[in-house]
Structures are given as structure tokens and as C-alpha cells.
Amino acid sequence: MTSPYGLDGKAAVVTGGTRGIGREVARQLADAGARVCVTARDAADVRRTAAELGGVGLAGSVADPAHLSEVTELALRAFGRIDVVVNNAATNQPYGPLMDADPDAWRTAFTVNVEAPLRLVQCAWRAWMREHGGSVINVCTEGAGHVGPHVGAYGTSKAALLHLTRQLAGELAPRVRVNSVSPGLVRTEMARFVWEPGEAEVAAGLPLGRIGEPADVARAVVWLASDAAEWITGADLLVDGGTRVRAAHPGGYAVHDRLRSYAPPQP
Ligand SMILES: NC(=O)c1ccc[n+]([C@@H]2O[C@H](COP(=O)([O-])OP(=O)(O)OC[C@H]3O[C@@H](n4cnc5c(N)ncnc54)[C@H](OP(=O)(O)O)[C@@H]3O)[C@@H](O)[C@H]2O)c1
Numbered sequence: 001m002t003s004p005y006g007l008d009g010k011a012a013v014v015t016g017g018t019r020g021i022g023r024e025v026a027r028q029l030a031d032a033g034a035r036v037c038v039t040a041r042d043a044a045d046v047r048r049t050a051a052e053l054g055g056v057g058l059a060g061s062v063a064d065p066a067h068l069s070e071v072t073e074l075a076l077r078a079f080g081r082i083d084v085v086v087n088n089a090a091t092n093q094p095y096g097p098l099m100d101a102d103p104d105a106w107r108t109a110f111t112v113n114v115e116a117p118l119r120l121v122q123c124a125w126r127a128w129m130r131e132h133g134g135s136v137i138n139v140c141t142e143g144a145g146h147v148g149p150h151v152g153a154y155g156t157s158k159a160a161l162l163h164l165t166r167q168l169a170g171e172l173a174p175r176v177r178v179n180s181v182s183p184g185l186v187r188t189e190m191a192r193f194v195w196e197p198g199e200a201e202v203a204a205g206l207p208l209g210r211i212g213e214p215a216d217v218a219r220a221v222v223w224l225a226s227d228a229a230e231w232i233t234g235a236d237l238l239v240d241g242g243t244r245v246r247a248a249h250p251g252g253y254a255v256h257d258r259l260r261s262y263a264p265p266q267p
Contacts, residue, residue, distance in 0.1 A: 005226035008033035011079035012225065013071060015062050015120065016089030018045035020188030021139060024214035025086055026053055028222045034084065037075040039067075062089045062116035063108065072123035082128040084225045087117035087161075088139040091154075092190055095264045098152040106153050113157035118164060121178070129176045135225045136172075138165045138180040139217070142240040145182070149260040162236060169234030177233040179224045184240025185255055186212040194258050202255060207242025216241075 012029045016022040017038030026036045026049065036055035040046050043059035050057030056078045060067030075082050091112045094105035117138050124134065143151060144158035162180060169178040185195055185202065195202055195211050203210045220239045223229055238244055243255075 005032045005222055005228055007222070007226055010034045010083040011037070011075060011081045012084035012086065013037045013039070013075050013082060013120070013124070014086040014088055015039045015116070017057070018042065018049045020190060021183065021186060021214045021217045022086070022088035023049060024218040025088060025221045026055070028215070028218040029084065029225065030055065032222055032226070035079045037071065037078065039071055039089065062120070063111045065119055068116065068120045068123055071120070072127050076127055081132065082124045083134045085120055085124050085134070085136045086139070086221060086225070087120060087136070089116070090139065092151065094153050095150050097150065101153055109153045109157045110160070114160045114164060117161060121168060125172065125176065133175045136168065136176060136178040137221050137224050138178070140165070140180045140182045140236065142182045142184045142238055142243050145244065148256055150262070151259060165236065166234045173233055177229070179229070179232060179234065180236045181217055181220045181224065182236050182238050182240065183217045184212055184243035186214060186217060188214060193262055194255055197258070202258065205246065205255065207246055210241065212239065212241055
């Protein structure tokens, strides 16, 4: 089938591709004709997802540089190319005021959310993209654009990822396009503590009246990955149901109230 997105015959790596947004990104990339390599820490999830999508997968943490090299080698071995990299895996820990942030947990947030995307792009660049071109999409967050209660480490690391996106876009042009998507609140495990209690109230606070679904974000990622976006690099695409423009909306914004009153389980 000829894809309207021009991904037939292309190959993609999606980190954190077994659940939530990453799983749906991998599925939609495969539907658009791409062969996909998914990663996550849970080996059984990786095996199942790779089989379901007719692709390949490797279990491991993106925090491990050796794993990222192995993922690159696997994708090249399996597909002979790496046209698309989607840096989707992330951590939203440590949660809480920054004055209480544990330095190791803070460092892990930056390792997973910022350093790993850079390392994977370096691997893909050296192995394929420097010579043949490609498209990178980093999954950031709408929350990186403003200050929020208790999510300082996450927001700061994602703001760094936004800048990394622009920096790489400048450095890798014209061969490789580098863009990001910034989701608002999406119905996944990572954000369950925000959307599940009182979903109707949270949804009412959003201009478009509902929380996001992984498919909303995946469509944007696939479009940015494709030739339909061939003149776009260094861009951040908000996929947030209008979260950023909520100030003009009568419902206000319940997400921050939710975060403020959330008591995380003690480790
Ligand atoms: N959900 C939202 O409301 C929201 C909003 C804004 C931005 N985002 C961003 O969207 C992306 C996806 O989030 P999600 O909500 O879809 O999360 P999710 O449902 O919790 O899924 C996360 C995926 O990443 C994998 N993963 C987590 N840590 C990993 C690591 N260190 N190494 C490799 N894989 C790892 C998980 O599998 P394993 O646990 O097996 O490793 C899983 O496949 C993240 O970048 C997140 O920051 C989400």
C-alpha cells in the first residue's frame, strides 16, 4: 500500500515503544509502511510488541549507552537502514519540590530525558543518517513551557530536550530534520495520577474538552517523520487540546490543582 506519509520502505526506531504514546507511534509508523524497532525495559512487552507490529525490538534502558548502540546495530541488521528515530522513553521522576530533589534522581531524569536522545541520534547519525538523511522526533511536553507544581525536574529536563531539538536541527541540516512534539495531558500510565481522579473536571478545563489519546500524538509524530513535513526542522508541535491557550477558557486548568494536591507514594 502506498502511504500518504511516504514511509513505505523506511525504518524507524521508537524508544519506549511498548505502551502509551510510544506504542501507538510504533503502530502508526508500521501502518504507514515503516518497519519498526521498539525498545523498553520489560523484555516480554518488547517481544510481544515487536511481534504484533512485525518488527524487531530490544529490551533495555535508554539510560544505558551500550543499549542504544545495540539498538542501532539491531535496526541496521534487521532493516539495513534507520530513517526515523523517535525519542519517546522518559521518566517523570523525581516528583516534588526541587529543594528536596535527590541529586541521583535528578541526574537520572537528565540521563533518560536528555542525554539518551542525544546518544541515540549520535548512533543513528554515524550509522546511517549522516550519509542518507533521516528524521528525528523528540517527545517533549507542553509542560516544559511553564512552571508547574512538583514537576520541576521533569519540566527542566524536557525544556532541555526542546533546546536540544533546535540545536540538533541546526547542526544536522540539511541531511536530517529534527523536530519535537509536545503533548498535553494524555491517557497513559505515566499520567494516570493526573487524569484518572476526576477526569471530567480535568477535561472540562481543557479548551478542546477532553484529555488526549496516544493516537492524537502519534499522528503528529508520523506526519513530522514523513516527507509531508520535508521543509520543517527545529519545530515543536503542540498536541495539547488547547492547554497552552487555556487562560482564555472559562473552565480554567485543573491539572495544576491535581498536581499540587497529589501525594506520591513513598519509595
Ligand atoms: N502521558 C502524558 O500525559 C504525557 C504528556 C506530555 C509528555 N509525555 C511524554 O510522552 C512520552 C511517552 O509517555 P507515556 O505517557 O506514553 O508513558 P508510558 O505510558 O508510561 O510509557 C512509557 C514507555 O517508555 C518505556 N520506558 C520508560 N522508561 C524507560 C527507559 N528508561 N528506557 C527505555 N524505555 C523506557 C516504558 O516501558 P518499560 O517500563 O518497560 O521500560 C513504556 O514503553 C514521554 O516522553 C513523556 O514524557 C506524556
